[in-house]
Amino acid sequence: MIIRYRFHPRYGETVxxxxxxxxxxxxxxxxxxxxxxxxxxxxxxxxxxxxxMMVTESPRLPLTYLRELRLELDAGLTLLRDDSRREGGDKHEASAILSPPIRSLRAQEPTGADSTGRVDEAGAAGERAVVGSIARRRSDGGRR
Known part of the structure; x- marks a missing residue:
């Protein structure tokens, strides 16, 4: 048999x-x-x-695979949300971070963005606050 995958170190060799x-x-x-x-x-x-098979500058994935990935991610987020409710954490904060988007990600503008897509300082500060709270939960094992 010949190794035909061009990115294998023994490409072209008979094995x-x-x-x-x-x-x-x-x-x-x-x-x-x-x-x-x-x-x-x-x-x-x-x-x-x-x-x-070759490497391309832009990925070429069938849309059905991306849709399946989205379903898997949404299911994982649902499990995380259910776990956070059982642990009695801050429900408002957990649901804000873990809720799946209502519409496609492409259709959503960044938090605090105006119609040009620029993020104002308040929006950027809100994003920093969410990121900070995520980092805090990770560093203290989810306890405040």
């Missing part, structure tokens, strides 16, 4: 597979290294499509 493993949905080959040790190599790195 001998001595076995295979499965990790969830992924199949990995066990290959012998030049020094005699064994290593795992994802099987997709030996497929023709791996050679076509």
């Amino acid at each position: 001998i597979a001595t076995g295979g493993n499965r990790h969830g949905d992924e199949v990995a080959l066990i290959i012998r290294q030049p020094d005699g040790t064994l290593a795992q190599l994802p099987i997709w790195m030996t497929e023709d499509r791996a050679e076509a």
